[in-house]
Amino acid sequence: MADDAVNALIPVAAVVHIALGVMALILVRRSLEKEWNERFAGYLISWMMIVLGLKYAFATIIDLKIEDFTGQDFIEGAYTEIYYSSYKYSEMAMDSIFLCLAFTLPLVYPYPILQKNNALKITTAFIIILGVITIPLDIFTEFANRDIKSTINWLCYVIWVPIYLRFLIGEIKYAEERAREVSSVALLLLLGLKVQFMIFWLQNITGLSKVYVSRWIVEDEVFLGTVSQSEISTVVFSSLGMTLAALSFLVLLFGELWRAYYKGINGITVLVGMIFIVGVMWFLLTLVVMETATSCVDTICEPFDQSFIDWFAFTYQIAVYLVAPLIFMFIILNYNIVDTESEHSKVITRIMVLLLLLVATSSLIEMIQIVLPIPEMVTSALFAGGVVLFIGWEEKIMDKMITDKSNSVGAIESILNINNPKIDEMEYTIFSVATVSLIIYGLLLAVLFDSMGLHS
Amino acid sequence: MSEDTEKNIFNGDINQALNEIFSLRESNVIYAIFVSLFFVIGSLHAFDWNKNYYDDAVDATMPEDWTIEFDIEILNAEHTEVWQDEEVKVIDFFMEDFSVREDYYIGAIFITIIPEVGDGADLTDPLVQCDAIAGDIEVNDLTAQWNYQGNNLSGQDSSCENIYLDLQIYPGYTGENLTSDAPNEFQALMPWTINGWGEGVLEIKVELDVNSVDQLGPVSQDEDEEITILVEVHTFNTNAVLNN
Missing domain, CATH: 2.60.120.380 (Jelly Rolls)
Known part of the structure; x- marks a missing residue:
């Protein structure tokens, strides 16, 4: 029943995220000389990656279970059974923990809003409180308030967009020398967390995306036998969330175009340009499939064309499962968050870079093969070529990443006032222990709720 | 007040940190436009969604006689x-x-x-x-x-x-x-x-x-x-x- 293309990348994403998270955690723990907020950002990103990896691992298990479902199985409630099982509870618990961690990141990096000595204590306490409340609440409400829950993460728009604007204008208009190091990391952080929404920027800003939300309501209720999102979650928070993602992207787009006019095109300009094009294509494709998209509400649900499903798999999945971890890896290595100078760190960094680039390349080639009918021989040869290139250029890529480093916190210190609080080493350990406890809490709740038949 | 003095009294309060982020008028103006557009467009979409989509979608999930x-x-x-x-x-x-x-x-x-x-x-x-x-x-x-x-x-x-x-x-x-x-x-x-x-x-x-x-x-x-x-x-x- 499940389409080959849809969710094809989840198992890969699970492994990549966990591996990236663990390696980044090892590197961060060794980076004792870095600024407190760089280290804390490193811890946060590492744990975010690990938690996302766990989330995708549970999604993989669910996907494997429903792979061979027939239409009759769906009618008989087999999907509903899995939806209200410990697997789904665990997946959504990890999602809640991820949001709690992601909520904290803009408060400390690149420019820390919290700059006092108690910054880590406050954020750790906040993550625990928010997680302890959000995880069971989400399960109790049958995940019917997903868009309300995701508002936790709106803080990144609220903080990173003004930081991006402040330092972009500082660079172009006031010739602040190192301002780009801050605006670029703010942009990348926004993309890392929100790229999967920003690729729909045009249909979100025009409101065209609502046809999909309507369809999901019918699909959830009628075909999957689950609870669709609540009225307030879809009417208010879904609409606002879409608008926020689209407007933020437009700020980044026009900002980068303005910068490119004065400073020339760079990699980030190309990345933003690609998202712009993908957004326009999504808008046009939605117009083409409009009748199918609205069929659930107007008549009876008709399946989407295979090419459309492949396009969704190609763009959305690559964005969320490959582009996002690549961006975070780039931020960790390129923005001086971890120490890559020592010999041991260099080894781990090399493994990290090679693993991510090779996995990303092979997955990308597989996804291209789904969309375009390229023979396997050709894609295998392409992959082999990619491997040779990476091995040959590995040292060069590594050296470039390590030597051409940006240092956003250093750049901020040269432009704005910043306070450097004294953070005890133990506080980072407490934060990690708190996060692990939250993960165990979420998994325990998931198993207990399932065994007690919460939604049976 | 000189820059040195300003740096001396900067103690990392949230207000001070926010003042630093919003220290350029041009970026503040753009951010204000961003926030205004967010509320205007977001409200329009929420209203449109409520009026033209949500009820139809919910109706499509409920059998009627x-x-x-x-x-x-x-x-x-x-x-x-x-x-x-x-x-x-x-x-x-x-x-x-x-x-x-x-x-x-x-x-x-x-x-x-x-x-x-x-x-x-x-x-x-x-x-x-x-x-x-x-x-x-x-x-x-x-x-x-x-x-x-x-x-x-x-x-x-x-x-x-x-x-x-x-x-x-x-x-x-x-x-x-x-x-x-x-x-x-x-x-x-x-x-x-x-x-x-x-x-x-x-x-x-x-x-x-x-x-x-x-x-x-x-x-x-x-x-x-x-x-x-x-x-x-x-x-x-x-x-x-x-x-x-």
């Missing part, structure tokens, strides 16, 4: 022919010859086999008896509900009465109004918009066995019979009415 009304139109065909004694004939009616209107579907076929009126009796032949007529609808490739229990595929008569046969073509068709649980009109009417039923040839087999009184002489002998076959094709179009 519909009455399915049938608008029936009858198409006729007639065939008259003389049968000889003990003759068996199969008369074909090609369904494509019936001009079924667009958006109409064939529901059922009703056949009437009509023997010759009075059976030829007159004053010179007062004892002429009614002939025995048997009629069958032949099971063939015509797309119909051949196994439907309510069909009447065979009939016979020897009392000068009409023989009535019928065959259900469209599954579930009775011609009577029905009720249906469906989330929308389309789904309520969906079972009644399937093409393909009633395609093929309707074959009606008629057999004649003449009854005559030989004792009264050859004048009274009846050796043939004119039989009329009337075919009524019931076609329908449906209309769904939402019950409160």
Whole structure:
């Protein structure tokens, strides 16, 4: 029943995220000389990656279970059974923990809003409180308030967009020398967390995306036998969330175009340009499939064309499962968050870079093969070529990443006032222990709720 | 206040940190426009979603009670022919010859086999008896509900009465109004918009066995019979009415 293309990348994403998270955690723990907020950002990103990896691992298990479902199985409630099982509870618990961690990141990096000595204590306490409340609440409400829950993460728009604007204008208009190091990391952080929404920027800003939300309501209720999102979650928070993602992207787009006019095109300009094009294509494709998209509400649900499903798999999945971890890896290595100078760190960094680039390349080639009918021989040869290139250029890529480093916190210190609080080493350990406890809490709740038949 | 002094009194309060981020007028203006646009466009989408999408989507998940009304139109065909004694004939009616209107579907076929009126009796032949007529609808490739229990595929008569046969073509068709649980009109009417039923040839087999009184002489002998076959094709179009 499940389409080959849809969710094809989840198992890969699970492994990549966990591996990236663990390696980044090892590197961060060794980076004792870095600024407190760089280290804390490193811890946060590492744990975010690990938690996302766990989330995708549970999604993989669910996907494997429903792979061979027939239409009759769906009618008989087999999907509903899995939806209200410990697997789904665990997946959504990890999602809640991820949001709690992601909520904290803009408060400390690149420019820390919290700059006092108690910054880590406050954020750790906040993550625990928010997680302890959000995880069971989400399960109790049958995940019917997903868009309300995701508002936790709106803080990144609220903080990173003004930081991006402040330092972009500082660079172009006031010739602040190192301002780009801050605006670029703010942009990348926004993309890392929100790229999967920003690729729909045009249909979100025009409101065209609502046809999909309507369809999901019918699909959830009628075909999957689950609870669709609540009225307030879809009417208010879904609409606002879409608008926020689209407007933020437009700020980044026009900002980068303005910068490119004065400073020339760079990699980030190309990345933003690609998202712009993908957004326009999504808008046009939605117009083409409009009748199918609205069929659930107007008549009876008709399946989407295979090419459309492949396009969704190609763009959305690559964005969320490959582009996002690549961006975070780039931020960790390129923005001086971890120490890559020592010999041991260099080894781990090399493994990290090679693993991510090779996995990303092979997955990308597989996804291209789904969309375009390229023979396997050709894609295998392409992959082999990619491997040779990476091995040959590995040292060069590594050296470039390590030597051409940006240092956003250093750049901020040269432009704005910043306070450097004294953070005890133990506080980072407490934060990690708190996060692990939250993960165990979420998994325990998931198993207990399932065994007690919460939604049976 | 000099920059050095300012840095000295900076102690990392949240207010001070926010002041630093919002320290350029140009970026503040753009951010203010961003926030304003967010509230305006977001509110418009929320309003549009609530007014034009949400209720429709929720309605599409809930079955409602519909009455399915049938608008029936009858198409006729007639065939008259003389049968000889003990003759068996199969008369074909090609369904494509019936001009079924667009958006109409064939529901059922009703056949009437009509023997010759009075059976030829007159004053010179007062004892002429009614002939025995048997009629069958032949099971063939015509797309119909051949196994439907309510069909009447065979009939016979020897009392000068009409023989009535019928065959259900469209599954579930009775011609009577029905009720249906469906989330929308389309789904309520969906079972009644399937093409393909009633395609093929309707074959009606008629057999004649003449009854005559030989004792009264050859004048009274009846050796043939004119039989009329009337075919009524019931076609329908449906209309769904939402019950409160």
